[in-house]
Amino acid sequence: MKYIIDNDLHIHSLLSSCSGDAEQTAERILQYAKINSLKTVCITDHFWDDVIKGASDWYAPQNYEHISKALPLPKDDNVRFLFGCESEMDKNFHLGISKEKFDFFDFVIIPTTHFHMRGFTLSEEQALNTKSRAKAWCDRLCAVLDMDLPFEKTGLAHLTCHLIAPTRNEYLEVLSLLEYDAMYKLFKKAAELKVGIELNASDMNFPENEADTILKPYKIAKEAGCKFYCGSDAHHPNTFDTSKQIFERAVNLLGLTEDDKFII
Numbered sequence: 001m002k003y004i005i006d007n008d009l010h011i012h013s014l015l016s017s018c019s020g021d022a023e024q025t026a027e028r029i030l031q032y033a034k035i036n037s038l039k040t041v042c043i044t045d046h047f048w049d050d051v052i053k054g055a056s057d058w059y060a061p062q063n064y065e066h067i068s069k070a071l072p073l074p075k076d077d078n079v080r081f082l083f084g085c086e087s088e089m090d091k092n093f094h095l096g097i098s099k100e101k102f103d104f105f106d107f108v109i110i111p112t113t114h115f116h117m118r119g120f121t122l123s124e125e126q127a128l129n130t131k132s133r134a135k136a137w138c139d140r141l142c143a144v145l146d147m148d149l150p151f152e153k154t155g156l157a158h159l160t161c162h163l164i165a166p167t168r169n170e171y172l173e174v175l176s177l178l179e180y181d182a183m184y185k186l187f188k189k190a191a192e193l194k195v196g197i198e199l200n201a202s203d204m205n206f207p208e209n210e211a212d213t214i215l216k217p218y219k220i221a222k223e224a225g226c227k228f229y230c231g232s233d234a235h236h237p238n239t240f241d242t243s244k245q246i247f248e249r250a251v252n253l254l255g256l257t258e259d260d261k262f263i264i
Helices: 026-035 064-070 130-145 168-177 180-193 208-223 237-254
Strands: 007-011 040-046 080-086 107-111 154-157 196-200 227-231
Touching: 007 026, 007 080, 007 107, 007 154, 007 196, 026 040, 026 080, 026 237, 040 064, 040 107, 130 168, 130 180, 154 227, 168 208, 180 208, 196 208, 196 237, 208 227, 208 237, 227 237
Parallel strands: 007 040, 007 227, 040 080, 080 107, 107 154, 154 196, 196 227
Antiparallel strands: none
8 A cells, every 4th residue: 555644743733942833833733634634743852852952052942841841731532642752863973862862752853964053064075076075974874773762752853954064956966876775775774773764855845857866766766675653844824734645746756655653
């Protein structure tokens, strides 16, 4: 059976500093789920654990006391509304969430492609050129997969995020430099660990001429046996209007079935 778009596990609320939209409430997120017949949604505000040293000035205010203001989440008989977070990994591969704090969340997504945070997530050496950025893409993903984490409730966010490089041409070049063997090895391990691979609405909203380059990692992930979830990465309510259509396109292009679905 074809993959059914019934989940969105990457949604920000007004509590994420990158949103701050007074209309991006938990109630509005639930409304989006009901309108689009989603069975599971997850609020994933940015988070850095107070017990982990090294937070950037931007991440430091995004502690548990702050993002837990979303609780309690509204309930609905037909929607499973989960409380999650989007943590971060710095340039030295230190994760901004302790193992103990994982228990506070239903789902944790980890981005490895926030390359725009130079000096925090990416060193100057790693940011030097497209070749060094391609190596950082693999190294950072490898570092997460080498951690001792509850991967059954962990997702890898936006692996083809546009923030990988400062321009679109450089972004596409970085992705083209990723080698099949290296990616297959990483995704095979990801499949064994049962970590989720995100289909991010922003990543998947590309012109047809870029499809082969951008979909390559996901095709390899599917070949390696990975499971996929949807993530609108919505920061504002207007993102909800187009997300499901973008997910449907990605599912069709990748030929995903229900057997390819990541389920928490």
